[in-house]
Every structure is written in structure tokens, then in C-alpha cells.
Amino acid sequence: MRRSWMWVVAVVACIAHGEALAQSQPWPTKRVTVVVPFTAGSATDIMARTVAQRLSEQLGQPFIVENRPGAGGTIGMTAVARAEPDGHTILVHSSSYTITPTTYPNTQYDTVRDLTGITPLALLPQVLVISPDKNLKTVPDLVKAAKAKPGAMNYASAGVGTATQLNAERFRMGAGIEVVHVPFKGTPEALTEIIAGRVDYYFCPVNAVLPLIAGKQLLALAMGSTKRSLALPDVATTLEAGIANSDYNFWVGMAVPSKTPRDVINRLHAETAKAIESAEVRASMAKLGAEPMLMKLEEFDSYIRNEIKTNAALVKAAGITAQ
Numbered sequence: 521m522r523r524s525w526m527w528v529v530a531v532v533a534c535i536a537h538g539e540a541l542a543q544s545q546p547w548p549t550k551r552v553t554v555v556v557p558f559t560a561g562s563a564t565d566i567m568a569r570t571v572a573q574r575l576s577e578q579l580g581q582p583f584i585v586e587n588r589p590g591a592g593g594t595i596g597m598t599a600v601a602r603a604e605p606d607g608h609t610i611l612v613h614s615s616s617y618t619i620t621p622t623t624y625p626n627t628q629y630d631t632v633r634d635l636t637g638i639t640p641l642a643l644l645p646q647v648l649v650i651s652p653d654k655n656l657k658t659v660p661d662l663v664k665a666a667k668a669k670p671g672a673m674n675y676a677s678a679g680v681g682t683a684t685q686l687n688a689e690r691f692r693m694g695a696g697i698e699v700v701h702v703p704f705k706g707t708p709e710a711l712t713e714i715i716a717g718r719v720d721y722y723f724c725p726v727n728a729v730l731p732l733i734a735g736k737q738l739l740a741l742a743m744g745s746t747k748r749s750l751a752l753p754d755v756a757t758t759l760e761a762g763i764a765n766s767d768y769n770f771w772v773g774m775a776v777p778s779k780t781p782r783d784v785i786n787r788l789h790a791e792t793a794k795a796i797e798s799a800e801v802r803a804s805m806a807k808l809g810a811e812p813m814l815m816k817l818e819e820f821d822s823y824i825r826n827e828i829k830t831n832a833a834l835v836k837a838a839g840i841t842a843q
Contacts, residue, residue: 547784548581553609557596557616558678559589559706563644563725567772568612570804571641574795585612589705592616592681592842594624601629605777607784611635614725615771616682618827622835623681623842631828637820638774638789641796642810645745646687646723646770647752649738653717659742659761662721666697674700676710676722680842684710686831687723687744687768689838691758694766714738725770726751727808745769751809771813773820789817 552575556568565587572583588596593616603609621631629635648659656662666673675692677685680703692699702719704710707728713719715737723744730751732738743749743757746767758766774792776785795801796812805812815823 547607547787548579550581550608552581552583554583554585555596555600555609555611556585556587557589557593557613559708560587562678562707563728564612564614564772566727566808567641567810570801571792571795574798574801575791578791578795592620592624592679594620594627598627598629601634601777603777605779607776607780607788611775613773613775614683617773618824619681619686619831619835621828622832623840632825634778635775636778637824638776639792639815639820640771640773640813642772642805643813644725644727644770644772644810645743645749646684647726647729647743647755648721648741648758649714649724649729650721650741651715651717652736652739654720659758659763662741663695663697666699670698671700673720674702676714676719677701677703678706678710679703681840683770684723685840686834689840690768691744691763691766693838694763727810730809749809
């Protein structure tokens with residue numbers, strides 16, 4: 521009997537020792553998948569690749585970006601929420617992260633319960649762009665044309681309930697116009713239609729559209745953010761153009777499954793902060809018109825919860841529903 525008891529104790533000790541070793545193993549131990557819930561070439565995708573490359577250099581493991589677009593970003597979010605919580609699957613999302621809990625209430629995950637924020641990566645101002653062929657050169661021109669034929673004009677977004685739609689809806693309500701929403705899977709698809717003139721305008725993350733503005737393929741009418749962009753300092757905001765309550769701030773951030781070990785979360789936060797603070801990444805962000813945005817873990821989680829509430833009110837006021 522005594523030998524049996526000692527055998528049980530030995531087994532338990534071995535298990536505990538094994539768990540301790542597993543917890544103490546360095547992270548990452550293999551390839552890290554960075555899920556982006558939008559198409560390649562989108563603003564979120566570009567930011568994810570910029571930071572992932574630096575993290576790969578710092579940690580000595582490949583950080584591979586995997587695009588899983590659709591359903592306002594919830595397809596990619598579902599994949600991460602269901603992933604093994606070991607730090608080898610992370611999410612880089614836009615501020616749509618705090619919108620979809622309202623616009624997609626029946627997902628197979630809960631944003632607050634099943635995911636935890638690491639930190640925002642950057643603020644990316646959105647710019648109101650339009651084809652030069654539309655012959656609308658200012659915000660007042662656009663508003664006047666929309667009011668002349670209610671419901672005739674339309675705007676693009678990167679999907680229902682995304683930050684691009686909320687910016688456009690803030691503008692629509694502030695300007696008092698009636699326009700039609702045309703959702704796409706991501707920014708590249710939306711821009712194709714804007715350039716062709718088949719869709720009238722788009723509040724696009726600035727980093728994805730700078731070359732098109734410089735090449736005069738698109739005209740920048742105004743910034744949709746609270747303040748002007750360093751990348752387009754001569755382009756006034758919609759607030760400056762006289763459209764009250766029309767601003768919306770777009771950010772890109774990182775999250776992981778909530779059951780990820782705390783030591784892994786802490787290291788991922790520290791390494792991400794180091795990457796964003798590096799001269800290389802800051803230079804890349806500056807070229808994209810992005811502004812670095814870092815928060816502590818607890819601060820970001822609180823920010824997410826508060827923004828979910830704020831966006832829920834905006835979604836209700838705008839009458840946004842998932843399709």
C-alpha cells in the first residue's frame with residue numbers, strides 16, 4: 521500500500537515538473553501565424569507585415585501573415601479565438617475589432633471573453649477620396665451633389681461594420697445626406713471601384729491610398745480623422761470643412777486568445793513595443809502616414825471595452841446591420 525502511494529506521488533511530481541518545464545520554455549518555439557481579417561494590401565495588412573517582419577528579426581522565428589477576409593473581420597477573429605492559446609497565433613485587426621460585437625452579435629466567439637488585447641500598433645487617419653472624373657473638388661461640392669439627388673450617390677467600405685463604414689456614417693449623419701453603402705471584402709477591392717467611378721467615394725486608410733493620390737488617380741477631399749495627417753498636411757479634416765461630429769479615428773492593434781499564458785502575453789507585448797519603438801518601424805510608419813500608438817495591457821483592454829460601448833451607440837444611430 522505504501523509503495524502504491526509513493527508511486528502516485530512520484531507520478532504527480534513528474535506531471536507537475538513537466539508542466540513547469542512547459543511553462544518555462546521560451547516563446548516562440550516555432551512559426552507564428554499573424555492573422556489579418558482583411559485582404560492583402562489593405563491598411564491593416566500593411567501594418568501587420570511591417571511589425572511582423574521586425575518581430576521575426578527580434579525573436580528569430582518566422583512571423584507569417586495570413587489573410588482571412590470577410591464578414592467585417594469576424595472570419596479572421598473566429599480563427600484566432602479558436603486557435604491553440606500558446607502565442608503562436610495572433611491577430612492584427614483594425615478598430616473594427618470594437619464594432620463587430622454590435623454588428624455581428626451571433627459570432628461563435630465573444631470579443632471580450634475569448635480574446636485579449638496586446639496593444640494598438642498605430643493610428644491611421646482615413647481620407648475621403650473620390651475619382652477626379654466626378655468633378656467634385658471639395659466637401660461642400662460632394663454634400664451639395666448628394667443633397668440634390670438623395671439616395672443616388674454611394675460610398676464604399678471594407679465591409680459591414682468596419683471602421684471605414686463608421687467613418688462614412690459619421691460623415692453622412694453630420695452632413696445630413698442620404699447615400700447608399702456598398703461594402704467590399706477589403707480596401708484594394710473598394711479602391712478599384714472608386715478609381716473606375718462605379719462607386720462615388722471612400723473613407724480610406726491613408727497608407728493604402730497615398731500613391732494613388734500622388735499619381736492623381738484619386739482626389740483627396742478631406743481627412744476623416746480628428747486631426748490632419750502628417751502624410752497629407754495640406755488636406756483639411758471634415759470637421760474643418762464644416763461637417764460637425766464627422767470625425768472617426770482608425771487604429772490597428774494586436775490581440776491573442778484570452779487563455780494564452782500570461783508570460784507569453786507579457787513577452788509579446790514587450791517585443792511588440794520594442795518593434796514599434798525601433799527607428800526602422802517608425803520610419804516605415806512615417807512613410808505610410810501612420811502614427812505609433814502603444815498602450816499597456818490593462819490600458820488597452822479598458823480602451824477596447826469602452827470603445828465597444830461607444831461604437832454600439834454609433835451603430836444604432838446609423839442603423840448599421842450585418843448582411
